[in-house]
Amino acid sequence: MASTTAVVQHARLRMRPLQSWYQDSFEPLVDPPSKLLLVTQELVEQLAWWSLHSNLLVGCPFGPLQPSIQLTMDANLSGWGVHCLNLTANGHWTLPEAALHINALELLAVFKALRASERLLSNKVVQVTSDNTTVVYYPNKQGGTHSRQLLHLTVQIWDWCCAHHIFLVAVHVASVDNVLADRLSSSPETSHEWALDQAVFSSICQRWGIPCLDLFASAVNAKCDRYCSRAGMGSHSEGDAFMVSWTTGLVYVFPPIPLIQKTVIKIHQDRANVIFIAPWWPRQPWFAPLLQMASDHFRLPSLPHLLSLHEGRTFHPDLDSLHLTAWRLDLR
Template sequence: MDFDNEIRLSLFSRQEITWWITKINDTNGKRIRPVNVSKRCRTDASFLGFGGIDLETDIHTNGRWNNEEVLNASINYLELLAIFYCLQALYEDCRDIHIEVQSDNTSAISYINKFGGMESIEMDKLAKQIWEWCLLRQIYISAVHVPGRLNTADFYSRNFSDSTEWMLKQDIFNRLCRHTFLPDVDVFASRLNKRLPKFVSWFPEPGAMAVNAFSLSWNQFVPYLFPPFNSIGKVINKVVSDKVDKALMVVPYWFTQSWFPVLLENMSDFPIRLPRHQDLLALPHNKKFHPLGKKLKMIGVVLSGRACRVEEFQKKLLTLSQSHGLEEQPSSTAVLGKSGVCGIVLGFPVHFIRLKR
């Protein structure tokens, strides 16, 4: 062996050495006896997704994998990734505590307790990410084995609701924002179907800025709203009650629904008719199109909970209306695509406008 030969270290090795040089004063040494366990959670992974539950509060988190995560990944890697996502979802705001993670996968447990391992480069890198995340929060984690038959997180890693996962086609969303304005938060989203960097999830999820949009005040946001169809009426009322300045909302054109007149009354701009593409709505994990396909007529509307904005738009309707040559429509709605009218507000027709390129 020639010790005078030049050896080139890999980028990963150089990053590791740099980390120790900068962090050794802060992190050198390990407690002989860790602090007592403050939190306990159970995690599980399947090839469908991940799940986890905090054993003290019974608060759970779960989600499907995206294509990159599950492609060529072993179940051992997914189990370790499930631990990371559950920590992020359940304990993002915790500091200076000891969390006990219970898993039925011995490989994931080993990579946690030994701060990495030698058998899998991918799992070693992931274990490093987990511990770096913990060090920033002064969190100590330990992992223990729980038999699979007792792992209550198993249910959450295999059962999901697709009703809240439909997402608007990215190109159409971009065009809609250019046509109106760019919202600052996606209020009804998950880490897979979010359309903006900031999002509010239904349940604890990694990366979510908050959980349960209905528990928040929306007047601090300029939100993008694409809720489940059975929650549309509740969402419109929330915009009004929170006096939201402006919100961009995507809804089906269902003029027979009880919420539709309320939608019309709180518009602050002309509604936009979205293209009837078959792939307009899809599920993020498998790209499955909405079962209604082209039959589903979707529109984008700008709503406001501020009376002055709504009144300003309604005055514009008065100015643009030429009622002397038209008969006032007896109903408050019109059929989409035949007259180009979305509905009637204060006796004046509200026309659709086309989505700009």
């Protein structure tokens, strides 16, 4: 079953009940390998999914699915709220719900937010933003084995999404009340806040032109008047970079390292005109396609202030390992 998760849609989700049952039934450090395990009727019903060819042969897309709509939600101990396009909804917990752990409440809030926004979401790839890492992990991994309660909620969410032809992508965003702490705790590879030295950026523009849109930025470090931010958060942001078209002209792209692969795919899909900042790392899977698409590139100078945070008060500690390179891609 595990070997099919990359090629069978929702295979990971349908494998979770077996994993959970096995963990409850067998303790590797205590039970002998000869122990007989009793298969429950509930598990038999869950395993029946694997016997249908229509489930196993549906296939998966080669590349990551691009969200077309964003669901922003939050939850606390008193209730939940959601915002999606021009729709807002909220509610309070019932007494049984209020007794749940906060992680369960956050995940339950996702379910309630989805159902409240049903008419906007059917037949779409939906991006859910949350400041709770557990809420991000469980939907993206289609469940987990650490919490039976969270697994049950995740299965409920995905069953509902499957019935409404919705594919879910969860994205973590920092709490608006904890922006600085989130910046300081983020690793250099995962923060959107690293800004390129202004003089270096100007030299790039002199060589290739002035971009009209900064696709991975914030109000603090944007290199253009127009910018997109993480999950569309922040004043005057034009939205999440992966949910807007990159065909509006020359755009500036300096993504966090974990997003480079997804970014290269997006550039190819949109046939974009791009100034792209990324490391010279030939062993990475995205490097060969990037090199093939590039019409020009050059290594950025190794300046101690090349990358900075917090309006120039913090500098990147390990620039030598990045080998930052400016790339010019024009696929129009």
